[in-house]
Amino acid sequence: MPTWPFLPHKIDNELLSSFLVRTSHQYGTTAYSFCSHHFGTKTAIWNRDIDRSAPKSLIQRISDFSALSCKSVEKMTLRKYELTTCLTGSAHSPIQGFAPWINAIGVYHRDRKRFGLQYCPKCLQESPGFLKSWRLSFVTICQSHQLGLLDRCPECRAPVIPHRNHMHTLNCHNCNFRLDRAPGSLLGKTSQMHSLINFQNKLFKALHGLPVNIGRQEIPGRDVLAGAHILLSALRQKRCSKYSQLDDAGVGAIELSDTSERMTVLLFMDSLLEGWPQSFRDLSRQVCLDQKPFSNHSSIPNWIDIEIKRLPIYSRKHRTRIKRSRSPLEELRSLQRRKPPGWRSQRASILMELAGKYGH
C-alpha cells in the first residue's frame, strides 16, 4: 500500500510541482508541511525550481509514496525538454543557469520573482493543474481556447506561485483571486493569433524531434530550436535604439521576458524564418550585423552557419576604427613617449620614410 493512497486525478502533461501541490491539498495541508513531513525538512523542494532540477533520489521517493512509476514522475519534470533544447557547446548545463526556451521563474528562497509560469484560465476551469508547456518560452497561446496565456494575477500582478497557496491550488497566493476566473487574454488581431499559433506549433514539432521547414529547407527539429535561439540571442545582443528594425527582437535572454513581450519577439522571429534566408540577409545589411555576436557559440547548426559565414567578420563601424592607422608623425610621438624595445630603429625607419616623402 503506497503512503499516498489517494492521489488527485491525473492531468496530462502536468508539472511535478503542480502535482505535489494538488496532492498536498487533497490531504488538507499546505505543500510545505506535506513535503517536509514526507521528505524531511532538509530536502530542498520549494526553494529550487523542482520542475527543472528534481534529483533522481526525490523522483524515486515520490514514486514510492505515490505508487506511480519513476518514469511517470520524471515525465512530469521539464528534463526531457531541457535535453532537447540544450545547446551543444554552450555554457548552459542542463540543470544550472537558464535552459534555452524554458522560462525562468526567478527562485528566491520559497518565493518566485519572475513571470515564467503561465496559465490559461479556461484550461484551469476544466482541469486544475499547471501544464509543462506553460513554462516554454515559445508558448504564449492556448490553442484549445484560442486565448493568450496569462503570466500573473490580473488583480495584484503577482507571479503565479501555486505552492504558496494554503488550500486552493488555483487562487493567487498573494490576494486570493481565483486565477481560473481571470478574463482570458484576447489578442487584438486575429492574424497575429494565427501567426503565433503556427510558429508555436512549428517549434513544438521541433521539440518533439520532427523536422520543420525553414524557408524552403527542411531542418531537423533540434537544429531548428538551437539555431533560432542562437539567432535571437545575437539579434537581441545587437539591438540598440539606432536600428528600429530590431525593436521587436527585444533584449536580454528570452527566458526572462514576460508573455506579452515574447509575443512580439515570436512574431518577429516567425516572419524572419518565414522568408529565410533572404529576410536575414536583408536585415543583416540594414543593421550592419557581423559575425561577432555569434562568436561565443562553439557549435552552430548548419542552416544558420552558412548565413553567418556570409556576414562580415567585423561590422563597418568596427572596421573603420581598425583601418584608421596613425600618421607617421603620430607614430613618432607615440614611440618617443612609450619607448618600446627597438624603438630607436623603428624611429629611424619612420624618419627615413618621411625624408623620402618630403625630401624632394
Ligand SMILES: [Zn+2]
Ligand atoms: Zn486553455
Ligand SMILES: [Zn+2]
Ligand atoms: Zn493576486
